Amino acid sequence: MSLSGDDLARVAKLARLGLTTEEKEATATQLNGILALIDRMQAVDTDSVEPLAHPLELTQVLRADEVTEHNQRDHYQRVAPHAQDGLYLVPRVVE
């Protein structure tokens, strides 16, 4: 399969990427290359293969339920473009 211009526009929108016309062409070429690779992989018979959730054959370590972090708000907010009354301020989001 290959991506149409609409597919690309939709994926770019979902990823919040604003692409110029040249970037669109380049991105479409790259993504179609990846899709071609996936097409080749799809051809392999995987019926007897367990789905893989992670390439490392390890299992997750869990931590104990303990509060180990303390308040460093002022420190963290120093890198925020806008903060006020302890809140991070972002361009208005309308529901």
Add this chain to the structure above:
Amino acid sequence: MYEAVIGLEVHVQLNTASKIFSGSSTTFGSEPNTQASLVDLGMPGVLPVPNARAFEMAVKFGLAIHAEIGTTSVFDRKNYFYPDLPKGYQISQFDLPIVGRGEVDITLENGDTKRIGVTRAHLEEDAGKSIHDAYDGMTGIDLNRAGTPLLEIVSEPELRSAKEAVAYLRVIHSIIRYLDISDGNMAEGSMRCDCNVSIRPEGSTALGTRTEIKNVNSFRFVEKAINTEINRQIEILEDGGRIIQETRLYDPDRDETRSMRSKEEANDYRYFPDPDLLPVVIDEDFIQACRDTLPELPAARKARYIERYGITEYDAGVLVADRDIADYFSAVAEQSGEGKLAANWVMGSVMAELNQRSQSIHDCPVTTEHLSDLIGRIKDQTLNSKTAKIVFDALLANEGSVDDIIEARGLVQVTDTGAIEAIVDSVMTENPEQVENYRQAPGDKQGKMLGFFVGQVMKKSGGKANPQAVNEILRSKLNA
């Protein structure tokens, strides 16, 4: 005629001390962003580490609803952009949730039991909160809630009315409270409900197009929102229209649901396994340890109360719904040895008072000792139903022990026949006309007329006369 098809997605905030993927505190109501660590802020280069306690709680819930436990569960990224989700994705579970297929029983209005399938329950992280309108042209973001563990419980679309949906939600609420895995406070958002609603012609097995009502925050609103949405859909179909699959919001002030157009387009979450997290493997020992700490659950407790205290199924159902009230009731029933009286007092006076004050049973000034003493005094005929209510009200006002109140207010029931006879005599002397009327009246009218005299005697005795004795004495004297 149409039939409604309803499924609920219930989000329960688990009451762990720390967040699901970070060591930040989950305390509610702290200063904004004082409980938001680098992981919660979605800073680059940080790694989430799952909280073992959240898994214990999820497994306990799974065991309580007789579900399959996912011995291997996997975290996935659910991708969408919103500023209260700084990573651009929510860590959730998609293909392999911690809790698989289970079931709960609900009691219908006619008393029948209906089994509702639970499709799955999975662990995920909560988002932060947005504060609109307070900052000129900007939105304020508080990430204290970001990363609070959530258990999302998804039902099968097997509910057929708003009432069934509420009954199901109450059972889920009751289970999480018994397990003590969440405070279940809907007003504070620790339990939230999304309702998937569609309708179809009665008898049809095909599913209609559904809408999803997001974030309904009380039992009452769940019922109203679903009924409102069912009616809206019926109207559309009746007018020859078509239901659009969409997300809607319930507005309790106007009792209507509204489309949330902004979210429609984004409904493509592109789930994929989170590479930051390995599969979580739960072994049989872990599950057994959870099983060993399961408390007695509402259904089992209900059966026990019916058996042990001889109360009705309905009463038992009401009493066990809230674990704290159930504990209170059983303490009173055990101490007083009077299950039925205990049930009547707890369901009547105690619960009515709590509802009126919007208080929990922990704040009730009438302790279980008070109430069982009170019941003891009814049993030994010191109090009748009227004086018992006076004592109960005095207990609510913290006027001391039951016996202190009886003494201070002179409420000992008069069972002494001589004393009651004297009052009856004086009432008859003061009301010669009524006495004459009574004596002239046919037998079937006298019963009603007797009430007047009983009332007068009780009033004269300050409510303290034993009503049975008063009735007997009055009858014999009037008919003399």
